[in-house]
Amino acid sequence: MDFITADQLTRAYGSGDSTVMAITDVSFMIEAGEFVAVMGESGAGKSTLLSIMGAMNTPTGGVYTVDGIDVYNLGQEQRADFRREFLGFIFQSFHLVPYLNVIENVMLPLTTVRLRRREKETMAMQALSWVGLETKAKRLPNQISGGEKERVAIARAIVNDPPILLADEPTGNLDSRNTQEVMELLQRLNEAGTTVIMVTHSAECAGYARRRLEMSDGRLVNNGAAEPLESPRKKAPAIRAA
Amino acid sequence: MRIKDIAIKNLLRRKGKAAFVLAGLVIGVATVVAIISYVDAMTADINEKLEKYGAxxxxxxxxxNLALSYGGITLGGVSYEMxxxxxxxxxxxxxxxxxxxxxxxxxxxxxxxxxxxxxxxxxxxxxxxxxxxxxxxxxxxxxxxxxxxxxxxxxxxxxxxxxxxxxxxxxxxxxxxxxxxxxxxxxxxxxxxxxxxxxxxxxxxxxxxxxxxxxxxxxxxxxxxxxxxxxxxxxxxxxxIQSVVKGRMETLGQFKKFSFGISAVIVLIGGLVVLVTLMGSVRERRQEIGIFRAIGFRKRNVMQIIFLEAGIVSFLAGLIGYGVGILGAALGLRLLSDSHSSGVIMDPALAGSALLIAVTVGLIASAYPAFLASRMDPNDALKAM
Incomplete structure (x- = not known):
């Protein structure tokens, strides 16, 4: 069964003669547990597509569903709940909150979840342990390296055990050694059942994915061929909002 | 990790901005407290003198009595049925x-x-x-x-x-x-x-x-x-026999009204300082708010952060403002009043009112910045990074 479906998604900016089509009639389906790389040149519409998939950018046309939920039929606050329960975000620029230490940054998605502080800390330490940073939990973001920041961002994205991980150029600011470490982490997460959707320019990174969506001028030019899945598939959100 | 942890940590990081907001409110609250305390001390002083005044x-x-006067010359009176x-x-x-x-x-x-x-x-x-x-x-x-x-x-x-x-x-x-x-x-x-x-x-x-x-x-x-x-x-x-005292009390009452007017203007300016500073702060924190929204914070969660920060600073401003105001009134009495038999009165009701004024002004002034922050589009905020 298809977990994520995009049906003729269109996103236009501006109006009248100055309308710019960021993406046009993009349709695809992704099964739970897939590892998908979205590729294309700059301005192809990859990031717009990812933001739509992240429930943060309302398409001007088309329907986007996740696990049968018409995401853009939800109200703004329900979409915030959807993001918290279904999605983990990994940003290219890490986007860690500078005044919170590593474990606090990882705990951020749990802030509005009704759990005890100790439970939240345990979950955050597990996520940090997963990315190998449990010893740096009390450091501030400016006290760790770029690769470590990306791993903290991954820990933050997975702390609430979301079924979908969205990564926007996750290795864009990393050297080759850190790139490999991060990609291996994403691969392990995917093997553990998380659906990973990653925007990347890098063919090397895309090689870790089992499927490639290729975009050009806002259109999906290659839907990719899904490989059979052997790993577990995660669908239901692990936690509920407070 | 709770909302209040984020608010407190942000205040600690942006000490300068927090201090600016604090100063704006402290000046307003201290002025109100100083004026009220000064007037209260003067009133107490008058009351004390009135008691010492005797009958x-x-x-x-x-x-x-039938007054017998003409052209300002009193000719005496006739009393009957005494x-x-x-x-x-x-x-x-x-x-x-x-x-x-x-x-x-x-x-x-x-x-x-x-x-x-x-x-x-x-x-x-x-x-x-x-x-x-x-x-x-x-x-x-x-x-x-x-x-x-x-x-x-x-x-x-x-x-x-x-x-x-x-x-x-x-x-x-x-x-x-x-x-x-x-x-x-x-x-x-x-x-x-x-x-x-x-x-x-x-x-x-x-x-x-x-x-x-x-x-x-x-x-x-x-x-x-x-x-x-x-x-x-x-x-x-x-x-x-109250004409003299009454006159002095009326003068004091007029001074009190005038002072309250001045205090209201100063408190208003304090509120504007809070508003402008928080507006700037919200713009500076656009990226951070975008992250919060992207990872599932609701609008009200973002508003809670702004209100909590404003509430904490305002509460502190109320406490400090009360202390500064009392000191100011004591100094004012020493410098401006020739007789200060009654010292400044430490009134718990005034302390409570100072806190209430500070927190109310702080929260009202932060309402619009909090509203703007909560309406921030996470996608726009993250794109701006």
């Missing part, structure tokens, strides 16, 4: 509703006496009450006992009698126990004896000419007490 209620027999105050009536004053506010009741009997060819006014008083009613009296010698007299300074000068001497009153020798130092009032021209002695000598047993009452008017309006005494003594005319 502030005068009871005289009710008369119907009622005297019976001494037993005076006791009723102690039964009025506000009797706890009565500091002293001083009945006085007046009458003219002959002192070896000179007519002098004699006043019989209760000397115990007189000590409270006339605190400005300074006596050379001692207060008189029965059949002794206290001479006003002018009487002593004219009659040439010193303390320990004898004065002949209506042919009876009376020992002068003391002489009143000059008061600048009619007292200088009187011979004072105790009430019983004067009543006997003047042939006015059981009646008094007037009654002076010292009322503690800090806790009750003097007009209430006048009304109550009038009710208890329907045949007497009861008057409040």
């Amino acid at each position: 502030n209620i005068l009871i005289v027999p009710r008369t119907d 009622q005297e105050i019976r001494q037993a009536e005076v006791l009723k004053i102690g039964s009025i509703k506000n009797n706890k506010n009565i500091a002293a009741v001083g009945p006085i009997v007046l009458g003219g006496v002959d002192t070896g060819g000179r007519r002098v006014l004699m006043a019989g008083v209760d000397f115990e009450a007189a000590e409270i009613l006339k605190p400005w009296w300074k006596v050379a010698g001692a207060y008189p006992r029965s059949n002794q007299a206290l001479l006003g300074s002018e009487v002593a000068r004219v009659l040439g009698i010193a303390t320990g001497g004898t004065v002949m009153v209506d042919g009876q020798p009376i020992t002068v126990a003391g002489i009143l130092q000059p008061t600048g009032s009619q007292d200088d021209q009187l011979i004072f004896t105790d009430l019983g002695t004067a009543q006997a000598m003047l042939g006015k047993s059981g009646v008094v000419s007037m009654v002076e009452v010292a009322a503690l008017c800090k806790d009750c309006p003097i007009t209430d007490m006048v009304r109550q005494i009038s009710g208890a003594m329907p045949l007497a005319k009861v008057m409040a």
Whole structure:
């Protein structure tokens, strides 16, 4: 069964003669547990597509569903709940909150979840342990390296055990050694059942994915061929909002 | 990790901005507190002086006078149906509703006496009450006992009698126990004896000419007490001696109103400082708010952060503002007031009000920035990074 479906998604900016089509009639389906790389040149519409998939950018046309939920039929606050329960975000620029230490940054998605502080800390330490940073939990973001920041961002994205991980150029600011470490982490997460959707320019990174969506001028030019899945598939959100 | 942890950590990171917001509110709150404390201290000072002032209620027999004056020249009056105050009536004053506010009741009997060819006014008083009613009296010698007299300074000068001497009153020798130092009032021209002695000598047993009452008017309006005494003594005319004090209180009231106006403007400016600073802060934190929204914070969660930050700073501003205001009032009293017998009053209600004003202004001023922050589009915020 298809977990994520995009049906003729269109996103236009501006109006009248100055309308710019960021993406046009993009349709695809992704099964739970897939590892998908979205590729294309700059301005192809990859990031717009990812933001739509992240429930943060309302398409001007088309329907986007996740696990049968018409995401853009939800109200703004329900979409915030959807993001918290279904999605983990990994940003290219890490986007860690500078005044919170590593474990606090990882705990951020749990802030509005009704759990005890100790439970939240345990979950955050597990996520940090997963990315190998449990010893740096009390450091501030400016006290760790770029690769470590990306791993903290991954820990933050997975702390609430979301079924979908969205990564926007996750290795864009990393050297080759850190790139490999991060990609291996994403691969392990995917093997553990998380659906990973990653925007990347890098063919090397895309090689870790089992499927490639290729975009050009806002259109999906290659839907990719899904490989059979052997790993577990995660669908239901692990936690509920407070 | 809770919302309040984020708010506190952000405040600690942006100490400069937090201090700026704090300063804006502290100035407003401190000004209000200082002005209120200063005015309260001045009011207390006036009340205290009023109590020291002595008699502030005068009871005289009710008369119907026809004033005879023309062109500003008073030609005298005609009194008729003159009622005297019976001494037993005076006791009723102690039964009025506000009797706890009565500091002293001083009945006085007046009458003219002959002192070896000179007519002098004699006043019989209760000397115990007189000590409270006339605190400005300074006596050379001692207060008189029965059949002794206290001479006003002018009487002593004219009659040439010193303390320990004898004065002949209506042919009876009376020992002068003391002489009143000059008061600048009619007292200088009187011979004072105790009430019983004067009543006997003047042939006015059981009646008094007037009654002076010292009322503690800090806790009750003097007009209430006048009304109550009038009710208890329907045949007497009861008057409040309050014109000077009233005038001063009115001036203070006007100053209070003006000061409140100034304080309101300063508090408003403090609120604007909070508003402008928080607006800037929200713009600076666009990226951070975008992250919060992207990872599932609801709008109200973002508003909670802004309101919490404003609430914490405002609460601190209330506390500090109260302290600074009290110090300011104390300094103001020391520098601006020539008499400061009453110090600054530490009023818990004012402290609570200071906190309430600070937190209310802080929260109102942060409402719009919080609203803007909550409406921030996460996609736009993240794209702007």
